Amino acid sequence: xxxxxxxxxxxxxxxxxxxxxxxxxxxxxxxxxxxxxxxxxxxxxxxxxxxxxxxxxxxxxxxxxxxxxxxxxxxxxxxxxxxxxxxxxxxxxxxxxxxxxxxxxxxxxxxxxxxxxxxxxxx
Numbered sequence: 510x511x512x513x514x515x516x517x518x519x520x521x522x523x524x525x526x527x528x529x530x531x532x533x534x535x536x537x538x539x540x541x542x543x544x545x546x547x548x549x550x551x552x553x554x555x556x557x558x559x560x561x562x563x564x565x566x567x568x569x570x571x572x573x574x575x576x577x578x579x580x581x582x583x584x585x586x587x588x589x590x591x592x593x594x595x596x597x598x599x600x601x602x603x604x605x606x607x608x609x610x611x612x613x614x615x616x617x618x619x620x621x622x623x624x625x626x627x628x629x630x631x632x
Contacts (some may be wrong), residue, residue, distance in 0.1 A: 514617055520546040520619055523612040526584060529631055544627045545572060546619045556632035558586050565628075566603075567595035572626055576602035576618065580629040582612030 521544050525532035530539045533549060543550035553568075555561045558581050569577055577596055579588070585607045596603045606614065608629050613626035 521549060522619065523616050523627070525554065526609055528614050531629055531631065539631060541628075541630050541632060543569065543572070544615060544629065545574065546622075546625070548572075553628065555605075555630060558588075558630050561588055561592060561630065563592045563595055566592060569626060569628060570599045570601065572596055573624060574601060574626045575624040575625075576604065577604045578611040578614055578618075578625065578627045579603060580608035580627060581605060582608060582630050582632070585610075594627055 521533050523531055523533055523544065524535050530537055531542075531544075532538070538551065539556055540551070541553045545555050553565070555565045558600075566577070573605055581588075585605065587605050593603055604614070605613075608631065611627050611629060615625060618625040
């Protein structure tokens with residue numbers, strides 16, 4: 510699916526997604542990544558939902574965001590509470606959803622100039 514959003518000049522926008530990939534500003538990514546309005550972390554270590562660890566979410570604490578959208582792949586799956594603990598302790602909101610919903614929600618919040626990150630598991 511391709512997405513189009515007006516008025517987001519200079520910020521990272523999810524422009525498409527499908528099974529195993531997302532496109533940000535027209536560039537295709539096929540490995541897990543973190544998308545922020547001004548930055549992309551293309552080397553985010555977890556490759557699958559099963560490999561997600563608390564240290565992966567702890568690494569997001571220093572990004573200066575108020576909310577993290579965790580895209581858990583093609584299906585919605587909730588991590589164990591101890592995996593989510595670093596964000597809870599840092600008082601950073603966490604919303605868990607499938608990758609497609611995370612992409613759409615990220616674009617909306619980013620367009621509202623919210624401090625948001627989309628952490629997308631693509632494996």
